[in-house]
Amino acid sequence: MSKFNECVELYKKQNAELNLGLDEALLIGVAKGLGPSIYNNDSSKVSGSDQKELDTVKNNFLIKKLGLPDGPNLQAAIDEVMVQMGTSNKSKHRAVVYALLAKKFGKEGMYIK
Secondary structure, three states: OOHHHHHHHHHHHHHHHOOOOOOHHHHHHHHHHHHHHHHOOOOOEOOOOOHHHHHHHHHHHHHHHOOOOOOHHHHHHHHHHHHHHOOOOOOOEHHHHHHHHHHHOOOHHHOOO
């Protein structure tokens, strides 16, 4: 199994365990979009307790990648996803977080062809 497929299997497992209801094609599309960062243990995860990390999610993903206008609704969505994934969960995979956010804002089409 390729390294990419191993990562996708981790995302699918987390999706199933947390009953997130994400489409497999969305997870694969987001993982491809993240490129080599999914292979690095630090960059492949999101720390829900680090405001700098959450700001990066907002600025680099929601605003730059998804093209959403800045506003309090972005931080509210991030906070909602952090709760959905479990605030004590130390293994929030970035691809799963981004897939949840893309779904929340109706941007799945950017990742599913």
